[in-house]
Amino acid sequence: MHQFMQTLIDRRAALIQALGQHIQISFWALLIAILIAVPAAIWVRRSPKLAQIILQFTGILQTIPSLALLGLLIPFVGIGTIPAVIALVVYALLPIFQNTYIGLTNIDPSVEEAADAMGMSPTRKLLRVELPMTMPVIISGIRTSTVLIIGTATLAALIGAGGLGNFILLGIDRDNSSLILLGAISAAALAVGMSYLITILEKLKFRTAVFIISASVIFGGGFAIYNVASKINNQVIIAGKLGAEPEILINMYRDLIVAKDPKMTVKLKPNFGKTSFLFSALKNNQIDIYPEFTGTVLETLTKSKDTPQGSNAIYQLAKRQLASQDQLRYLKPMAYNNTYGLAVSSQFARKYHLKTISDLRKVTGILKAGMTMEFMDRKDGLKRVKRRYQLKFPVKGMEPELRYKAIQARQVNLIDCYSTDSQLRQYHLTLLKDNLHVFPTYQGAPLMTEKFAQQHPEIVTSLNQLAGRITAKQIQEMNYEVNVLNESPAKVARHYLVRRQLIKG
Structure with a gap:
């Protein structure tokens, strides 16, 4: 109470x-x-x-x-x-x-x-x-x-x-x-x-x-x-997907924009919904900016037939396709790679000597997986994992957070995850190495319309300050502070920017 x-x-x-x-x-x-x-x-x-x-x-x-x-x-x-x-x-x-x-x-x-x-x-x-x-x-x-x-x-x-x-x-x-x-x-x-x-x-x-x-x-x-x-004023609307990490990022975007222009009004819409919802809202001018990942662009938004090797090649292709297909401007990405992954409990990994996804073939008979509906449906998700690694096991569709509860309660013993999820640390899970390189690189970057970018070059400059910054360890720690230590995303975001001298304290 x-x-x-x-x-x-x-x-x-x-x-x-x-x-x-x-x-x-x-x-x-x-x-x-x-x-x-x-x-x-x-x-x-x-x-x-x-x-x-x-x-x-x-x-x-x-x-x-x-x-x-x-x-x-x-x-x-x-x-x-x-x-x-x-x-x-x-x-x-x-x-x-x-x-x-x-x-x-x-x-x-x-x-x-x-x-x-x-x-x-x-x-x-x-x-x-x-x-x-x-x-x-x-x-x-x-x-x-x-x-x-x-x-x-x-x-x-x-x-x-x-x-x-x-x-x-x-x-x-x-x-x-x-x-x-x-x-x-x-x-x-x-x-x-x-x-x-x-x-x-x-x-x-x-x-x-x-x-x-x-x-x-x-x-x-x-x-x-x-x-x-x-709403008919100098207002910028920034939205984010469900979760702590997108909310941290959009708070960083706001702080950087306001630091550059204190008169700018920035409205945040956290937990806005799934990828398709945000992408539709951006193209229909219902929002102005949201953080998107390079792998998601190629696998979901532009329906790219080929995914090149290397993080920069993936970003450049995603940038070109967004510009030609939807007249969108994709800014420079951050450093960390928030890719998909498969995780098991550390105890389960030790018991069966599991280090890579290929090692799951040794325990397919006892695998019980709980995964998000999006991961199960994506072509770069479960479908590709089963095909490339030649795996067969039963899967239950679950909401993102529920799958972590399920593995903690031992109702399932294998889940999908993002590599920067704080729950990996919180629930003592082992992230299995993607030894066949099934999952593409997922680097986050601000996405906006080309028209908005041309109208607000100062915002583009402000947001590009995050290019090449934020490591996987740093974002996982920030996610942990929000999800486990119950710190506000705004406080965590501002603390990072102040410590890196991107804004004044």
Whole structure:
């Protein structure tokens, strides 16, 4: 409990920001869902067959896994808030449409006849009689959708939309239960609070409820316009992938840029998501800079057919292909090579005399591997390892941090890793030597659009100060300080830059 309270105090500013993002995403999703579902239910209330078709369709939409839906949306609308809102709208439609339709079709016929006898037009009858009588049922559906949206919105963090899911993902990545609880409890509290507010709304008169909803729409729209307008300034957005190392690097980028130009506003988006998300965001000008690795460029982003030997040759090819294919500028890389690797516990390595990946052939019969889905799918990952080393063993797909927990608990005895992972030191693991040189060189460097680089030559100069710097031992130590010693990435990054006299203390 003490650790949780300390985390809450230390992260209160980030929590408030994430809470605001979560509310904004949820608000727009709920509003759009209401504007679609309620009119649709009114339109089909006299057509039971059409209503059943729509009910079946919205029901099918709810069965689509949220991650799959987000993945399907990315090629069409990119990443960030827009695909998150679209996905949430899809899940929110059924409860609102269903409740509105049921409420409208179950009004006492005698009430309908009385309204007709009074000479009310269909529109007047809808607004003065039908909707007021149905409002409690409609709001009940809205309340169900609200709770559903707030819970599902935690996944928005996977595509760079922010929100309370950032804490959950960060907690999983760093094996920090306090961060996971902070995100989960905050999301649950927000859902309960919003449900309570909507329950109060349900008890209000029809006109009062409509007034409050209209005021919320105006306020929410004004807030969104303000946010968009506030971003039209001299602001640089730097994003990073999941994990401590990318967050350390983007903090270094910010400190170097601000040291050169104190008036420059730099916004960081750590734990932004997977490689494809960041690359898409960069090309769509949703972010300005992110650190990428040379091997990833050739193996994933440019689909290079051949990978040359030597770190400089790999970098030069990656730089040329990014420039010609996507008009991107790839700056000079750092020194360390954060390549893929296979690791076993030191005890397991000693028992079976394992030093290289080739040595695994001696123990294939007892191997139980846990590896990330990305490594299992990449052509320079598990597929190439099994082919080049002629290995066969069962593999379970796992989230990055979970595979370290699994090997510690002896649920698996072989995992994939990055050569600079702090967990290799933390869990006393042995990194097996890639004696057949399967894995290409992975040197990190800032990636940006050519247009941005030409507009900001001073930023290019600032970031190039990291070229050829930071050894594998240094970055692993920095990762250890963040993941194990719970130092902030910003503090660790700044300490490195000050010690190397790249910025003033």
